[in-house]
Amino acid sequence: MYVAQLTLPERRAALALACLVAGLGLTMAVLGRDDLLGTHGALVIACGVVVAIVVMRGFYAPSPSPERLSSYYDDPTRAGIVFAMIWAIVAMAVGDWVAWLLVSPDLTFDAAWSSFGRLRPVHTSGVIFGFGGNALIATSFYVVQRTSRARLPDQVSPWFVLLGFNLFCILAASGYLMGITQSKEYAEPEWYADIWLVIVWVAYFGLYLRTLARRKEPHIYVSNWYYLAFILVVAVLHIVNNLAVPVSLGHAKSYSAFAGVQDAMTEWWYGHNAVAFFLTSGFLGMMYYFMPKRAGRPIFSYRLSIISFWGITFMYMWAGSHHLHYTALPQWVQTLGMTFSLMLLVPSWASATNALLTLNGAWHKVRDDATLRFMMTAAVFYGLTTFEGSFMAIRPVNSLSHYTDWTIGHVHAGALGWVALITFGSLYSIVPSLWGKRAMYSPRLVEVHYWLAIAGTLVYVISMWNSGIVQGLMWRTYNDSGTLAYSFVDSLVAMHPYYVMRAVGGLLFLIGTVVGAYNIWRTMRTPALAEIGDFAEAPARAAPTLAAAE
Amino acid sequence: MAVEERDPHSGYLTTGHEWNGIKELNTPVPRPVYLFLALTALFAVVYWVLMPAWPVGRTYTKGLLGMDQRTSVTSELKQAALERSAWMKRIETEALPAIQADAGLMQRVRETGRTLFADNCAACHGREARGGPGFPDLTTSSWLWGGDPETIAETIRVGVNSAHKDSRVSQMPAFGRDKMLEPRQIEDVITYVRSLSSQPRSAPAAQVESGRDLFAANCAACHGDDAKGIGAGAPNLTDSFWLYGGDVESLRRTLTQGRQGHMPTWEARLTEAERKLLALYIVDLRRKEQP
Structure with a gap:
């Protein structure tokens, strides 16, 4: 059905691209036939062939009507939302699995693929890139068109970006299970997957700029600054941190261009800015569009958005070294990381404040509408997490919190409380209109999802705070003899109840996500507004026109 | 074009732009934002003056306090060793029976030996020192190489079938596999x-x-x-x-x-005092088990 929207030249281009990808896969399979690279080559061939078959099946369908050009192109957004929800369920399920693995380390069934070291990156990459990335790509296409009053410039490149990105995610997750990793946290995929992502990402950047260049609004809306910062900076981070030399073109393994403390610094410059520009900037773009839209209120302060945007963009760049306090990293680099992390709190809180004050005049809606409440709560968690982050970046605080579960709790306050909640809020606000429905299938289930998500996040974060602080204190407690009072195993035994609690919290959050996916699926499948005959009452049409919203 | 309107709820003007129905107010930046920006920036500048902070060519600004994480951790470790040395010196120098006879010193041994054992020995011998298949139970009276503290300390030093040149060596031959017995x-x-x-x-x-x-x-x-x-x-x-x-x-x-057990040599991993302390701790464990 999506193929029918493509023009004949676009179908040809799509087919050529799919064959090109399959050809690349064949090259990998041949060069890497004695290595795991060959297995990935076969996987790439399969993905290319599937897309080629889909395009061929619709190849001779009638050409789309030219009327399409006067509406927005939302097919890739719809597909991106579906991908995002699939990745969310898979990756959160793996996350809860590894949480139980920490409770009972014997749950690996003596298999290599099910060990903690292989499953954990499937969880982290799956939620960050699979769920977060697809949600960002889908919503960025949606937002840039509407805030620019311009249709995406063509119908092939958005598909290339979306499907190419998912191919990267599949290579990443399947590679971890086979043991392919370059051992850089959040940048585990090997060189060939990294090169592929660069190609996809440059296409994404180009597509975004081309759409903005076609805009009919005189000014670029703030959401687009954030989405653009996300796309541009992630490209820079990804390219620099993944500079590596493969063992040979026939091997999956590569060696980093950096070594020792330089490698650590590059990795955490990447790692912390991935938090900043993937998990913050992109999702702030989401928030700046969907929250005022849903609340029906103007943004509280345009000036505050400017200060926050440039504050965040400039100061985050320096903060990565706070991941390496009290290490071989020279102290002056740690000082810079710590001081910039502290200054960063101000623009971060300015963003959260701007979001919450935008709701002034719409708080009754927050009370009644779980979708808007998702976004409001996300802004609150954004504020809490950025405060906690700046606090933990202070060296003496970090000497207690570093290497403990406190860090895990902090990350999940951000990932569950901020990133996932703002995403669910945004998806719930556009899913009905994207599929031409009046509202979500069940507003009650949105409410159920909200409370499951909140409960899961709180249980998770609170158990990890307790666990982390207990752990940190046990590691530094001395007895009267002047020697350490607790062994490492003692601290593990003390963690056990908190690990059970964390796994339960994660399970609650996962159940919420499944409820959300079910609700979205049922919404897609209810009869369209046109079919039930009250088109006039529709809050938004399936294919909104480009006409200016007066 | 840009036409500002007044938001009835907040009373502020909009910027006059609209994107798919979204407008922005032209609210001035709240004063606390500037205040906290100034305060955090001031803190940063003061901190930079006091601590190592900015790179300058091949060196960096050292800071007025002259702090350096390497020297501070070295001096903290030295200070901690000094505080322990009151009793640690006695473990190092005195004979094992003399230490065993001193109840106060044995209390130190029990406190410190517990974590030392858990961090270094428990992986094989178990948290309760009760061993498992292939790993001796250290709470019994059965000792392959001798169970007095001196001998235990020596076993810890050299290991069993280890890489140490003085390692204890023992091998049970594979009578079946090597066809010595039917x-x-x-x-x-x-x-x-x-x-x-x-x-x-x-x-x-x-x-x-x-x-x-x-x-x-x-x-x-x-x-x-x-x-x-x-x-x-x-x-x-x-x-x-x-x-x-x-x-x-x-x-x-x-x-x-056949069987060929392995115990690592701890000579390079633990100090002599720590090895003595562990030997005493293990003997004390046995005493506790068998009153």
């Missing part, structure tokens, strides 16, 4: 050995006799004529302690495939 003969030896520790096996007396002869010819060199071991890594086979298990299946595997 499978039938192995069964005979098992029957005989089990009869020594009162674990009779329903077998004809002839098998015990055959086993006795085979034992004298093959095993007695290490385990002794009376099978009580001769004190150098060959265990006593007449008691109830079994390192690899005393059931028929385990004995069959021991005799067929």
Whole structure:
């Protein structure tokens, strides 16, 4: 059905691209036939062939009507939302699995693929890139068109970006299970997957700029600054941190261009800015569009958005070294990381404040509408997490919190409380209109999802705070003899109840996500507004026109 | 074009733009934002002046306080060692029996030995020091290399079948695999050995006799004529302690495939005082187990 929207030249281009990808896969399979690279080559061939078959099946369908050009192109957004929800369920399920693995380390069934070291990156990459990335790509296409009053410039490149990105995610997750990793946290995929992502990402950047260049609004809306910062900076981070030399073109393994403390610094410059520009900037773009839209209120302060945007963009760049306090990293680099992390709190809180004050005049809606409440709560968690982050970046605080579960709790306050909640809020606000429905299938289930998500996040974060602080204190407690009072195993035994609690919290959050996916699926499948005959009452049409919203 | 309107709720003007229905207010930046920006920036500048902060060519600004994480951690470690030295010196210098006789010092040993044991030994010997298959139970009276504190300290220093040049060496040959005994003969030896520790096996007396002869010819060199071991890594086979298990299946595997246990040398990992302390801790553990 999506193929029918493509023009004949676009179908040809799509087919050529799919064959090109399959050809690349064949090259990998041949060069890497004695290595795991060959297995990935076969996987790439399969993905290319599937897309080629889909395009061929619709190849001779009638050409789309030219009327399409006067509406927005939302097919890739719809597909991106579906991908995002699939990745969310898979990756959160793996996350809860590894949480139980920490409770009972014997749950690996003596298999290599099910060990903690292989499953954990499937969880982290799956939620960050699979769920977060697809949600960002889908919503960025949606937002840039509407805030620019311009249709995406063509119908092939958005598909290339979306499907190419998912191919990267599949290579990443399947590679971890086979043991392919370059051992850089959040940048585990090997060189060939990294090169592929660069190609996809440059296409994404180009597509975004081309759409903005076609805009009919005189000014670029703030959401687009954030989405653009996300796309541009992630490209820079990804390219620099993944500079590596493969063992040979026939091997999956590569060696980093950096070594020792330089490698650590590059990795955490990447790692912390991935938090900043993937998990913050992109999702702030989401928030700046969907929250005022849903609340029906103007943004509280345009000036505050400017200060926050440039504050965040400039100061985050320096903060990565706070991941390496009290290490071989020279102290002056740690000082810079710590001081910039502290200054960063101000623009971060300015963003959260701007979001919450935008709701002034719409708080009754927050009370009644779980979708808007998702976004409001996300802004609150954004504020809490950025405060906690700046606090933990202070060296003496970090000497207690570093290497403990406190860090895990902090990350999940951000990932569950901020990133996932703002995403669910945004998806719930556009899913009905994207599929031409009046509202979500069940507003009650949105409410159920909200409370499951909140409960899961709180249980998770609170158990990890307790666990982390207990752990940190046990590691530094001395007895009267002047020697350490607790062994490492003692601290593990003390963690056990908190690990059970964390796994339960994660399970609650996962159940919420499944409820959300079910609700979205049922919404897609209810009869369209046109079919039930009250088109006039529709809050938004399936294919909104480009006409200016007066 | 840009037409500002007044938001009825907040009373502020909009910027006059609209994107798909979204407008922005032109609200001035709240004063606290500037205040906190100034405060955090001021803190940063003061911190930069006091601490190592900015790179300058091949060096960096050292800061007025002259702080350096490497020197501070070195001096903290030195200070901690100094505080411990009051009793640690005595562990280092005094003879083991003298330490054992000093209740106050043994209290230090129990406190410190517990974490030292858990961090270094528990992975094999278990948190309760009760061992497991292949790893000796340290709370019993059965000792392969001797159970007095001096000998235990020496075993910790050199290890068993380790890379240390003075390592304790012990090997149970693979009588079955290396064709020194027939499978039938192995069964005979098992029957005989089990009869020594009162674990009779329903077998004809002839098998015990055959086993006795085979034992004298093959095993007695290490385990002794009376099978009580001769004190150098060959265990006593007449008691109830079994390192690899005393059931028929385990004995069959021991005799067929041989055994070569391993304990690392701790000479480079632990100081002499720490090794003495661990030996004392283990002996004390046994005393506690068997009052």
